[in-house]
Amino acid sequence: MCHVSRLFKFAVLMMSVVLVGCASSAARINTWEGSPQEAANPAVLKAPGAIQVKSVNGQNMTTYLIDDLALDYGLLPGKNEVVFTYKTIWAKSGVVENGESKVHTIESEPQVVRFDAEAGTTYQFVYEEPSNRREAESMVDSFSADIVTADGQNVASSTNWDGQSIFRTARTPIPQASGDNGAPAGTTLDQLKSIWADATEEEKRAFLRWAFE
Template identity: 30%
Template sequence: MLPLRLLTVTLCALFLAACARSPVVQLYDGPAKADSQVLTVKVPSEIEVFTINGKELEGVNTFFATDFKELKLAPGRYEILAYYKELWQLDVDNHEIVKTNPANFIIDGKAGDQWQLGFDKPQNVEEARAMEDSFSGWASNTETGEKVAAKESDLILNRGFLAPITGEEVTTATSNSIAPQNAAGANAANAQKSTSVAPGASYLDTLKAQWKQATQQERREFLQWISE
């Protein structure tokens, strides 16, 4: 058994090594390409991605992120459903996780473009709570200064584990890559959002996504509920 001091040093070393990982996520097939050949989207650490073009993708929400995580995509148009999630320290012994409903960030970028998701950061937990039902933001091209306001989504992804979900069909990608939308795909996405409830075939994937986002306490309460 490791001495306490050695164990502490070992854990600290592992933590620092994890923090040093580059928060870069490749979301296209094939070998890594130069930044001049791909579309880069920088996502602040306080924002978590729910879906990209209607698909849930693994690895887009990195735990050991710095200020930003970088998503590397094939050039094209993307709709990124993302929400604010942050841990606020209330006092020495208490904290609160604030999560908002998602906003729809739309990016149409070419090879070499660098875009960044942004929002007005709350200064305290009260301001964070005020965003829960009205989260908004923008996507900006860091080179040209072009700024596109995020749109409201019909998706309700609130604090509870089984919050009501409407207006978005969610599927799990068969690989950790996502293709850009073409004109037909964009029209199909818009038609999807006009529906009031996501089709039944998408419920399982949605529940899986919700489970991943739930806290340990929320998972325990859910398991207790279904066992009754």
């Protein structure tokens, strides 16, 4: 039987606690570096679990172990560029062979949307949602999402991403969960993610067996 160190178990267990906390109330990830004056009243972009934000203003965003986390992204007022994919997961029907995935994963090609964010304004993704896997498969190649304000005003629509950012210099994000203490959520989470990344495949499999026992 595989041996999983106590430290590894504790670290990943703590990661799960952090992620569950994020899932229960959408965490906010600020997408700028330092403390610019505009950060006092940022815009917020709400991303549902099906939207996987890859980068904001040329800076890669954190990838979480749980795919369907709803996250809020703090944006500085002014021009913003968001690269993302649309990803849905559908349970397979019938018997699943040993070792075969139990779900169908459908993901769009990267999309980009650029818009001028206004201070204190909340934006969200709006898109056609499929009711079943067949619909998801038929729409994924032509997928596009709109960015709308809380009152329904459409400010931008996404297009296929060509890999060229309008931001020459990426801005390092500072993940921060909104809360009374205002403490950054990224520091501990990044450390835990680093432990997971350094774990061997054998350790990962052993942990997953242990987690679901």
